[in-house]
Amino acid sequence: MGFVDVPRAHAALVLARPDQLVTLPDDIADQSVAALLLQGLTAQYLVEDSVTVRSGNTVLIQAAAGGVGRLVTQMATALGAQVHALASTPAKREQARENGAVAAYDYQEDWVARVQQATGKGVDIAYDSIGTTLMQSIAALRPGGRTVIFGKAGGTPPFIDPLELMEGSKGIIGGDLWTYLNDREGRQGRVDRLFAALHAGRITLP
Known part of the structure; x- marks a missing residue:
């Protein structure tokens, strides 16, 4: 058994409610499960729930x-999407390409212009976990595109006038995993899909 959404999980002893517990596969080491569970469920809701990523x-x-x-x-x-990746070092950009990205860009270059040039119109979806880059993520969208902001690793995002989104019909969606972990059946279903993706080779362990 395991859990994701229980506070103080770094403690030696943790109290979890029965509805917070999920059944885990027996054929994966505990350390690997611990490394994948939270990040994997986060990535899963981002592509399934915040927006639905589709082929093309x-x-x-x-x-x-x-x-x-x-x-x-x-x-x-x-899922058949074309991924354009941002990463801070050549090694990380190479890793992104090995994970399936069709292109990888440096934060120090004009990556918005390069993404727009590469796609011809901008991307359908931009995932922003940096925060301070929110305006650039929006600028990289095609008309009608959506930015999902789910973190602020670089600092607090800028305030945005909603009217600025009208031109281009663009949108911003907030993302938080705890929104989607709201009952035991839902938790278990998400965990089962995550490890099914691992067993099928669609994702890999860290």
């Missing part, structure tokens, strides 16, 4: 070599 979509993923970014890249690629 163009997707921008920030911090694409990080724990969640790596999995979003793999999941979106497995």
Whole structure:
């Protein structure tokens, strides 16, 4: 058994309610399960719930070599999307390409212009976990595109006038895993799909 949404999980002893517990596969080491569970469920809701990634979509993923970014890249690629990755070093950009990204860009270049040039119109979906780059993520969208913000690793996002989104019919969606872990059946279903993706080779362990 395991859990995701229980506070103080770093403690030696943790009290979890029965509805917070999920059954885990027996053929994966505990350390691997612990490494995958939270990041994997986060990536899963991002591609399934915040927006539904479909075959043929163009997707921008920030911090694409990080724990969640790596999995979003793999999941979106497995669904048939074309992933454009952002990463801070050559090694991380190469890792993003190995995980399925069709292109990888450096934060120090004009990546918005490069994404727009590569896609011809901008991406359908931009995943932003940096926060301070929110305006650039929006600028990289095609008309009618959506940015999903689910973190602020680089700092607090800027305030945005909603009227600025009218031109281009763009949108911003907030993302938080705890919204979707609201009953035991739902938790278990998500965990089962996550490890099914691992067994099928659509995602890999860290």
